[in-house]
Amino acid sequence: MKTLLKGGRVINPATGLDAVMDVLIEESRIAVIEKDIPASQADEVIVLSSKHWVVPGLVDVHVHFRDPGSPDKETTESGAAAALAGGFTTVCVMPNTSPVIDSTPMIQYVVNAAKPTGMQIHPIAAVTRGLEGQEMTSIGTLVQNGAVGFSDDGRPVSSANMMRKALEYSKMYDVPIVCHAEDDSLCCGGVMHEGYYSTLLGLPGIPSVCESVMVARDIELVRYTGGRVHFAHVSSKESVNLIRQAKKEGLPVTAETTPHYLALTDACCQGYDPDFKMNGPLRSEEDRQALLAAVQDGTIDVIATDHAPHTPDEKAMPFDCAPNGVIGLETSLGVILTHCYHTGLLTPTEVVRIMSSRPAEIFKLKDSGNIAVGQRADVTVIEPDAEWVVDPSQFKSKSRNTPFKGQTLKGRPILVFANGVKRVEDQSALKEPVPSR
Amino acid sequence: MSQAAQQPATVAWNRRHVIDSSSLTLEEVKEVLRTAQSFAHILSRPVKKIPTLRGKVVVNMFYENSTRTRTSFELAAQYLSADTVNFSVSTSSVKKGESLIDTAETLAAMGTDAVVIRHSSSGVCRQLANYFGNRLCILNAGDGYHDHPTQGLLDLFSLQSRIPDLAGKKIVIVGDILHSRVARSNIHLLNLFGADVHVVAPSTLLPAQIERLGCTAHTDIASGLENADVVMCLRMQLERQRAGLIPALREYIRFYSITQERLARYCKPDVLVMHPGPMNRGVEIASEVADHKENSLITNQVTNGVAIRMALLYLCLSTPVDRALDPLTRSVGLPEGNGRLYQARQVEGERVSV
Numbered sequence: 050m051k052t053l054l055k056g057g058r059v060i061n062p063a064t065g066l067d068a069v070m071d072v073l074i075e076e077s078r079i080a081v082i083e084k085d086i087p088a089s090q091a092d093e094v095i096v097l098s099s100k101h102w103v104v105p106g107l108v109d110v111h112v113h114f115r116d117p118g119s120p121d122k123e124t125t126e127s128g129a130a131a132a133l134a135g136g137f138t139t140v141c142v143m144p145n146t147s148p149v150i151d152s153t154p155m156i157q158y159v160v161n162a163a164k165p166t167g168m169q170i171h172p173i174a175a176v177t178r179g180l181e182g183q184e185m186t187s188i189g190t191l192v193q194n195g196a197v198g199f200s201d202d203g204r205p206v207s208s209a210n211m212m213r214k215a216l217e218y219s220k221m222y223d224v225p226i227v228c229h230a231e232d233d234s235l236c237c238g239g240v241m242h243e244g245y246y247s248t249l250l251g252l253p254g255i256p257s258v259c260e261s262v263m264v265a266r267d268i269e270l271v272r273y274t275g276g277r278v279h280f281a282h283v284s285s286k287e288s289v290n291l292i293r294q295a296k297k298e299g300l301p302v303t304a305e306t307t308p309h310y311l312a313l314t315d316a317c318c319q320g321y322d323p324d325f326k327m328n329g330p331l332r333s334e335e336d337r338q339a340l341l342a343a344v345q346d347g348t349i350d351v352i353a354t355d356h357a358p359h360t361p362d363e364k365a366m367p368f369d370c371a372p373n374g375v376i377g378l379e380t381s382l383g384v385i386l387t388h389c390y391h392t393g394l395l396t397p398t399e400v401v402r403i404m405s406s407r408p409a410e411i412f413k414l415k416d417s418g419n420i421a422v423g424q425r426a427d428v429t430v431i432e433p434d435a436e437w438v439v440d441p442s443q444f445k446s447k448s449r450n451t452p453f454k455g456q457t458l459k460g461r462p463i464l465v466f467a468n469g470v471k472r473v474e475d476q477s478a479l480k481e482p483v484p485s486r
Numbered sequence: 487m488s489q490a491a492q493q494p495a496t497v498a499w500n501r502r503h504v505i506d507s508s509s510l511t512l513e514e515v516k517e518v519l520r521t522a523q524s525f526a527h528i529l530s531r532p533v534k535k536i537p538t539l540r541g542k543v544v545v546n547m548f549y550e551n552s553t554r555t556r557t558s559f560e561l562a563a564q565y566l567s568a569d570t571v572n573f574s575v576s577t578s579s580v581k582k583g584e585s586l587i588d589t590a591e592t593l594a595a596m597g598t599d600a601v602v603i604r605h606s607s608s609g610v611c612r613q614l615a616n617y618f619g620n621r622l623c624i625l626n627a628g629d630g631y632h633d634h635p636t637q638g639l640l641d642l643f644s645l646q647s648r649i650p651d652l653a654g655k656k657i658v659i660v661g662d663i664l665h666s667r668v669a670r671s672n673i674h675l676l677n678l679f680g681a682d683v684h685v686v687a688p689s690t691l692l693p694a695q696i697e698r699l700g701c702t703a704h705t706d707i708a709s710g711l712e713n714a715d716v717v718m719c720l721r722m723q724l725e726r727q728r729a730g731l732i733p734a735l736r737e738y739i740r741f742y743s744i745t746q747e748r749l750a751r752y753c754k755p756d757v758l759v760m761h762p763g764p765m766n767r768g769v770e771i772a773s774e775v776a777d778h779k780e781n782s783l784i785t786n787q788v789t790n791g792v793a794i795r796m797a798l799l800y801l802c803l804s805t806p807v808d809r810a811l812d813p814l815t816r817s818v819g820l821p822e823g824n825g826r827l828y829q830a831r832q833v834e835g836e837r838v839s840v
Contacts, residue, residue: 248693249508251608251632251667256694320616321609365585367607369630 050092051075052471054464057097057430060104062402063419069099074426077469082422095464095479097430104401105420106138106427106467108408109378111202111227111281111305111353114140114170116162118147123358123447125159128378129166130445131356133472135378136462138427139169139409139417144180145203151175151186156194168467169417169427171197173227176215182207185215192222197412200227202281205263207233212267216276225279225303225411230263230288231329240369242315242330250318252369255330261287268295271302279411280304282355284329286339293348303411305351306340308377308384309452313337317452323364323371325452327357344403345394351408354381358448376446380453386433386460397433430464432478437461499801502620502810505611507635507674515639515678521797522643522790528565529792539568542599542803546572547589548627549605554763554788555627555636559602562795568599568803586610587617594622600803601625608632608667620810623802625795631665637762638671640794642679644787645716648758653680658710659701660686660744661720661770664693664731668762669720673699686710686742690731707742711752718760719744722770735769745772758783 052074059070059082071086072079081090088094097103114128123131125142132140142159144150150159156172163170174196178184180203188199199219205228206212215226236259241247243254264280268291271278280292283306295302309327314334317325325331343349357374364371377384385404389395395403409418416425436459441449465473498517504510510518528534544563548556556572563570573593590601600623603611608630615624628634649655657676663669663685676683683701685692696703704710711717722738732738749757759775760783767773776782 243694245695245698248696249670249699251630251670253631254694321612322616362585365587367586367605367613368609369607 050469051080051090052466053086053088053091053094054103054428054430055086055088055094055096056099057101057103058099059420060102060397060401061420062398062406063105064421066420067398070103072103072420072428074428074466074469077426079420079422079424079426079428082420097479100432100434101463102397102401102431102433103420104429104431105405105418106429106465107136107382107404108139108414108417109137109354109356109381110141110198110351110408110412112140112142112356112378113145113358113374114142115358116142116146117158121360121447125162125166125170127445127447128356128358129163129168129170131376131378133168133465133467134445134462135380136382136429136431136465137168137378138429138465138467139171139414141171141173141197141412143173143200143202144175145201149175149179151178151180153187153190153194156191156196160195167470167472169414171195171412171414173198173200173202175199176201176206176226177211180204182211185211185218188215188218188224189222192224196224197414198225198227198279200229200281202227202229205229205231205233209266209270213270213274216270216274216278220274220276223277223413225277227279227281228263228267229281230260230267230283232259232262235259235262240326240330241318242332244315244333246315246318250321252318255328257285257287257332257336260285260329261291264288264291268292268300268302271295271300275301277301277303282307282310282329282353283340283349284310284332284336286336289339289343289348293343293346296348303350304348305353305408306344306349307355308352308381308388309375310340311337311344312384312388313452318368321368323366323368324375324450324454326368326371326373327355327375328373341389341394344389350403350411352381352385352404353408354378356446358446359450361449364450375450375452376444376448377451379444379446380439380451380458382431382462383437383439383458383460384453386431387458390433391459426466426469428466429462431460432463433460435459435461435463435478500805500809500811502802502805502807503611503615503624504635504798504802505615505624505626506633507638507671508633510635510675510678512678515642515675518639518794518797518801519643519646521801522639522793525796525800526790526793528796529789534565535567536565537567538800539563539566539803542568543597544568544570544600544602544799545593545598546570546602546627547593547604548572548574549603550628552604552628554791555604558788558791559625559627559795562792563799565792566796566799568799586614590614590618590622594618599623600799602627604628606630620807625798625802628667631667632670634667634671636791636795636798637668638675639798640787640791641672641718641760641762642675643790643794644760644783645758647786648783649715652676654682655715656682656684656713657716657718658684658686658714659718659720660707660710660742661722662691662726663687663696663720664691665726666720670699672718673701684710684714688732688738688742691726707748708752711748714753714757716758716760717744717749717753719765719771720762721764722766739769743768743770743772744775746774746778749775757781760784760787763788
């Protein structure tokens, strides 16, 4: 099977390419990237225009598929369908499942569950057994079995000594420790950002320093050990400032933020809707602006959704009792295009870098984030100007807990190839396919 | 029968809910106070009953312990001839996953007209109103640290009986502001009447950016009380010491307890003192202050609480469903269906960026 994507704007930061080109996909690989590839070479020709972006499949290095443990919230199958619908062909799944991904059999479980999905699902394994912060997992063996990073996500590694040892040990394998930066003693029962709105709403606050104090600690541990830290879901101005400074000093730290932190603030909690509750929390407008600036200047390397499915029943609780987390795979691209591209903050190349090539680079995902001849054919076609309204009932995810419900977003994926197979196609956005001769 | 009780709800009031003080307008509050005034005299009659709400059912859903507020609501409803039911649930069973909406839906299905809710979680009344729209009257009897609108209104009612014009009057709220829904209600409502609101607490009991709610914050009792016209004391709980928010209750008493000596030294001579109850005598308030014949309003507050709650029950239950404000959009009319829980609809006047 040969598929020709004709006339789209190919944007590939990994090779510095940004030009109208044709891309020929042959079986699972990219065969040719040239101008004017004859349609006769392909079995199927998809005619695009220069308004369509042809980009490497998007990469989300922070998702929760709840597999094993909570098939009512999400499964590998439904999570993969949501990812593909959102333009993602590669995701990294977090280990806080039940049981925890902290052993070779559990890593193999994730790897095997991923196979039938046809997309790349890489496990991030736990730093400590059972996420309990006491004993380190067998990092070397887990890397051999497919772990691309290590995290106790959902919880911090509270012990500085444990974090130090994990950084020293993981350095041997050059894998990042993904840091859920939170000093839980400072959080003390908080459920939203501590500030004017927590005071107005009478909800216990989570101060920004709860995050930044841990970011500061881990930067110092990176400086001491030389291990790599990737900061997950950075939400505050203070953390951004610390990370910017650490990068200036050349320390091996990277960082991600989420679409919701870039688009929403603590003011959104005013309706007490638990679909606006996550940890770290939505912070102030000042924090949001600091994050946007950090995305622009490269302090933030990666957009990750922290896709965290919960059932409607679980979320239909008083705000302070409801579980943390929102889903994001099916809205991420739209939110980033709306808030970072259409506002002029990022160029198209920068959008693709932050959502595909850079995360692939950090987690050394060699089959992701790059459209080049001979590469695995993971390709997403984006229509950046298409407006659409977020309707959670249409989601492929099993859960509906999105803070973007009812919002109008501008930009979406219209075509997704994973491993050379067309998985998503929005017929209405494409011209009639040209029959090959 | 009072004049107010004979007429349908006036144009000044078109709500079926009382959820937060901050959303009440000056006109609405004045209407509540006027109505309460007309109900107040019923309480001193030998036969304390008028037929205004005969045939209506009011359920008290109390998910948190409360004697006075629940009794006050219950009597208010009974004086108006409504049927009342008390529904007490331990908070623990809610945290185990019992859905408040399911409970309320069940009560509504039994023909309940109004529910009065006390809950330890902030925002539950708003969540219920988002779900029910206007088909069930919802009265907030205190939710978490968020709001306690009936307490704020009864405080205002009590104050105005002594100080008809509150504009520019210095009103000082002293105590655990961080955990106080009463403080938040009072700050909102007193601001509507142009009062000069101050709060005093140790810095660990002052919530973030409290001044943006419309008050001046002090950690020093002397500057806080200086020239005060009114002092409102808040209950100080021993749990705050255990949570590390204050070093010791004794230390709190030493620096913040409202004593006759402190009042005499700092405040205006005829300073009024209030307390929402229940009091910890000798902790946040000295007995001599609480029991002061002329200047303590504490007993009046309790009496007025019943009148205020009668007024609110009457006003809310008399507002026709199709003329009521949509609790979410504040536009008048029936909300569109109640299909999904917590529909995401932007609340007017709130800046939600996206």
